[in-house]
Amino acid sequence: MAFLKKDFLMEVSYRFSFVLQFASIFFSVVMFYFVAKLLGEAPSVQKSLSEYGGNYFSFVLIGIAFSNFLSVGLGSFSTNIRSEQMIGTLEAMLVTPTTLSNIVLSSSQWSFAFTSLRVGVYLLIGGFFFGVSFTGAAVLPALLALVLTVVAFSSLGIISASFIMIFKRGDPIAFAITTSSTLLGGVYYPISILPGWLQSLSYLFPITYSLHAIRLSLLQGGGFSEVGGDLLALVIFSCITLPISLVCFRLAVARAKRDGSLAHY
Amino acid sequence: MTDVVLETHNLTKQFIRRKGLSSPRNPFGKTVFTAVKGIDLTVGRGEVFGLLGPNGAGKTTLTKMLCTLLLPSAGSAKVCGYDLARQQGKVKSKIALISSEERSFYWRLTGRQNLDFFAALHGISKQITRQRIEEVLEIVDMTEAAGRRFQEYSTGMKQRMGLARGLLADPEIFFMDEPTKGLDPIATWHLHDFIRNRLAEAGKTVIVATHHLAEAEQICDRVGIMYAGEMRASGPVKELIGDSTLSDFFRDLVEQTMVERAGN
Numbered sequence: 001m002a003f004l005k006k007d008f009l010m011e012v013s014y015r016f017s018f019v020l021q022f023a024s025i026f027f028s029v030v031m032f033y034f035v036a037k038l039l040g041e042a043p044s045v046q047k048s049l050s051e052y053g054g055n056y057f058s059f060v061l062i063g064i065a066f067s068n069f070l071s072v073g074l075g076s077f078s079t080n081i082r083s084e085q086m087i088g089t090l091e092a093m094l095v096t097p098t099t100l101s102n103i104v105l106s107s108s109q110w111s112f113a114f115t116s117l118r119v120g121v122y123l124l125i126g127g128f129f130f131g132v133s134f135t136g137a138a139v140l141p142a143l144l145a146l147v148l149t150v151v152a153f154s155s156l157g158i159i160s161a162s163f164i165m166i167f168k169r170g171d172p173i174a175f176a177i178t179t180s181s182t183l184l185g186g187v188y189y190p191i192s193i194l195p196g197w198l199q200s201l202s203y204l205f206p207i208t209y210s211l212h213a214i215r216l217s218l219l220q221g222g223g224f225s226e227v228g229g230d231l232l233a234l235v236i237f238s239c240i241t242l243p244i245s246l247v248c249f250r251l252a253v254a255r256a257k258r259d260g261s262l263a264h265y
Numbered sequence: 266m267t268d269v270v271l272e273t274h275n276l277t278k279q280f281i282r283r284k285g286l287s288s289p290r291n292p293f294g295k296t297v298f299t300a301v302k303g304i305d306l307t308v309g310r311g312e313v314f315g316l317l318g319p320n321g322a323g324k325t326t327l328t329k330m331l332c333t334l335l336l337p338s339a340g341s342a343k344v345c346g347y348d349l350a351r352q353q354g355k356v357k358s359k360i361a362l363i364s365s366e367e368r369s370f371y372w373r374l375t376g377r378q379n380l381d382f383f384a385a386l387h388g389i390s391k392q393i394t395r396q397r398i399e400e401v402l403e404i405v406d407m408t409e410a411a412g413r414r415f416q417e418y419s420t421g422m423k424q425r426m427g428l429a430r431g432l433l434a435d436p437e438i439f440f441m442d443e444p445t446k447g448l449d450p451i452a453t454w455h456l457h458d459f460i461r462n463r464l465a466e467a468g469k470t471v472i473v474a475t476h477h478l479a480e481a482e483q484i485c486d487r488v489g490i491m492y493a494g495e496m497r498a499s500g501p502v503k504e505l506i507g508d509s510t511l512s513d514f515f516r517d518l519v520e521q522t523m524v525e526r527a528g529n
Contacts, residue, residue: 001385002381002382002385002386003382005381005382006371006374006378006382009373009374009378010371010373010374013373013374014373087368087371088366088368088369089368089369089370089371091334091362091364091366091369092362092369092370092383092430093383093386094333094334095332095333095334095357095360095361095362096357096383096386096387096388096434097354097357097358097386097387097388098386098387098388099354103386254336257334257335257336258336258338259280259281260278260280260326260329260335262334262335263334
């Protein structure tokens with residue numbers, strides 16, 4: 001809670017920036033609303049989106065809202081570590097009995113909490129101003145998918161933070177996964193429009209399962225039987241990547257302590 | 266010395282520097298730089314020990330090792346009876362690091378909010394955090410200013426907040442790295458007074474890394490003089506310098522070391 005409180009206080013101390021972030025959500029949603037108006041009536045679009053109800057705006061709204069978790073999961077650990085290194089507070093934290101792993105994990109609490117708030121705002125704007133209906137939404141499967149999404153993305157994010165710990169800048173993991181996930185994961189368009197070989201490739205990324213499960217749950221009321229396969233894929237992905245990420249991070253910290261580069265940036 | 270709180274044996278730190286692209290002929294080559302070499306040190310409870318030496322002597326590296334921020338390359342150390350390498354969590358619960366680094370605080374937060382955050386990292390329970398913060402603020406005379414943002418503080422006030430943070434968890438050993446850097450003479454006098462009359466008298470051990478010889482002479486019970494990573498001399502100030510001054514003793518020692526090195 002200490003990190004959450006501290007980061008909240010820091011965030012609201014920049015009031016204009018805080019408000020501006022929510023304004024940018026509104027304009028982003030408006031932009032996609034008009035894109036949806038342009039494309040939404042086309043039969044080919046409705047056919048491609050039939051699994052999710054055929055409405056492009058609600059499809060892309062979920063895509064852009066929940067892909068925020070990808071950015072935060074992948075980027076927040078490394079960004080926060082780098083930020084503490086640059087501000088100069090990392091060493092002050094490291095001489096307290098709180099472990100570095102705890103510091104790294106806790107330092108992202110605010111990012112996830114704030115992202116959840118942003119996603120809520122996306123959905124509220126979509127619901128209140130643009131008529132997206134969530135009345136039949138299956139909330140529990142969507143929440144479970146969200147939790148697994150956070151764990152899966154965070155595992156990749158911790159590996160990314162390990163790179164930052166050693167190389168300070170130029171993290172290839174976050175770059176590669178963010179680019180590939182946005183391209184292949186079905187954020188702006190369904191993966192069914194991709195060529196077959198790219199579709200196969202898209203199943204290597206957790207965002208594909210996350211967005212599929214969350215869209216089905218929120219837009220079509222898909223229950224555990226419909227999204228079970230996606231949830232299982234996310235569990236398997238997390239079970240593999242989470243231990244790997246923790247080992248990577250431990251090795252990176254040991255290396256930085258040996259090299260004396262813990263607080264370097 | 267009856268109650269030893271800090272003990273090191275042959276403590277050594279080497280940094281391996283990879284040549285990389287700066288050496289195209291041998292980019293995978295390495296050079297080894299020994300920053301701290303074979304330090305044997307014993308400090309007792311309630312002592313104020315000065316680590317003296319010119320810039321680059323290894324004072325900060327030694328301090329960082331003793332604060333668990335750096336892993337030793339060789340040797341061992343015990344802090345309050347806990348092994349430096351294997352019991353880092355226990356070691357950290359017994360120490361505080363107070364540096365002259367102003368950037369170790371969140372400048373957008375108030376002094377009190379900063380202390381609240383670091384109290385949580387020290388594992389101080391919520392029930393007593395508020396009371397403890399007010400106690401330490403009073404000790405460093407920052408109660409009235411604690412509601413202002415850290416960025417509004419003067420250098421002296423920032424240093425006092427550093428002290429307040431160090432006092433939060435009531436540690437046994439205070440490591441101070443260049444504690445009076447940037448302070449005016451009055452603030453320096455206050456800090457010296459605080460070290461001698463508040464910390465040492467309360468049985469706290471203080472390790473001060475400094476290159477200010479007058480400061481060391483004034484506040485330290487014993488000093489260790491470092492040069493090029495080695496501890497060249499250590500002991501009570503009076504015993505070390507005799508009729509000389511610490512400044513002359515220090516200069517002679519450095520010159521003698523340089524002659525020895527040139528001979529080798």
